[in-house]
Amino acid sequence: MDSKSDELSICSFDRISNRCPGAGSHFVPVFVDIDKNCQLCLSEVEKAISPRTKAVVAVHYAGQCCEVDTLADICNRHGIFLIEDAAQAFLSTYKGRYLGTFGDFGCFSFHYTKNTICGEGGALLINQEIFVKRAHVVQEQGTNRFDFINNRVSKYEWVDIGSSYVSNELSATFLVAQLQDAWYCSRRRRCVVRLYQLFLEPLLDNGHIKRMIREIKNVSCNGHLFWFVLHEKDLPGFQNFMESKGIVCYSHYEPLHVSPAGLKYSKTASICMENTVQTAKNLLRLPVWVGMTHIDVFRVLSSVLEYFSDFEISLASVKEEFDRKMRDEHSGR
Numbered sequence: 001m002d003s004k005s006d007e008l009s010i011c012s013f014d015r016i017s018n019r020c021p022g023a024g025s026h027f028v029p030v031f032v033d034i035d036k037n038c039q040l041c042l043s044e045v046e047k048a049i050s051p052r053t054k055a056v057v058a059v060h061y062a063g064q065c066c067e068v069d070t071l072a073d074i075c076n077r078h079g080i081f082l083i084e085d086a087a088q089a090f091l092s093t094y095k096g097r098y099l100g101t102f103g104d105f106g107c108f109s110f111h112y113t114k115n116t117i118c119g120e121g122g123a124l125l126i127n128q129e130i131f132v133k134r135a136h137v138v139q140e141q142g143t144n145r146f147d148f149i150n151n152r153v154s155k156y157e158w159v160d161i162g163s164s165y166v167s168n169e170l171s172a173t174f175l176v177a178q179l180q181d182a183w184y185c186s187r188r189r190r191c192v193v194r195l196y197q198l199f200l201e202p203l204l205d206n207g208h209i210k211r212m213i214r215e216i217k218n219v220s221c222n223g224h225l226f227w228f229v230l231h232e233k234d235l236p237g238f239q240n241f242m243e244s245k246g247i248v249c250y251s252h253y254e255p256l257h258v259s260p261a262g263l264k265y266s267k268t269a270s271i272c273m274e275n276t277v278q279t280a281k282n283l284l285r286l287p288v289w290v291g292m293t294h295i296d297v298f299r300v301l302s303s304v305l306e307y308f309s310d311f312e313i314s315l316a317s318v319k320e321e322f323d324r325k326m327r328d329e330h331s332g333r
């Protein structure tokens, strides 16, 4: 991306950090709407692609994804790059293939909010050989230090743009241990998410909640988070009620296309950004953490159900399901 008129299609319901490099490297983020699963809307992406478009960024929200193989085909057809923001999707798969491996680049985060963590850190998968050499330079502050370390040059010098992207050794050491347990962490989180889905399904059926994370065909999710969308009228009351029970339910991203910097530096391609706006306004997350026990899950679930005062569940039923789901996770079902 070299010219000021280069564009990058991306959803507006996303983490700010994805846009900052955009502003820094002078390309224009072009926002498109998300679908009901909070994933990039493919029909909107197609409409947004112009001769200036150089890449599409697919954010795999909640460890799930859009039809990313179809998106890769669209990008190929238009001769543009596909960048997968798989920050939340480490170990998730689509049609049996890891997310982050469909595009030209796959980006992972090991930020402390993720399933696998090292404080601050991440990984970049480069799925095209030709970009690897330059990535080493960009990672090493724009120098050919990587060649120097590998005895290919006697001194290193400034050769290109770059910054200091190399992780420090303490974080990297922490990450090694985290990676060894990555599957375990993912299984436990997935178990919690599935229990929420199972016991809260009736709230969807009777219209108390509008939407929630559901299983998407061909996606095996890493259980990163549990989201649901409430009716606007319920939002403050629900959050206060949960807080009175000692349970914090966070919202998530604010739409970037109407943020002060978004208005200044970006364009919006979708005529209607309704899914983005409504989701951002009314989406909440329930606690998901690797160390949650069936008692914690019960406490969350019974509080949610108590707020809507329609249902009751027993600790025994949650325990039974918790044990069953953990067994299923272990046997890979």
Ligand SMILES: Cc1ncc(COP(=O)(O)O)c(C=O)c1O
Pocket (backbone or CB within 6 Å): 014, 015, 017, 018, 059, 060, 061, 085, 087, 088, 108, 109, 110, 111, 113, 120, 121, 122
């Ligand atoms: C979807 C998404 N993209 C990007 C990021 C940024 O990750 P990092 O803070 O490791 O750069 C995050 C982290 O919260 C994220 O959730």
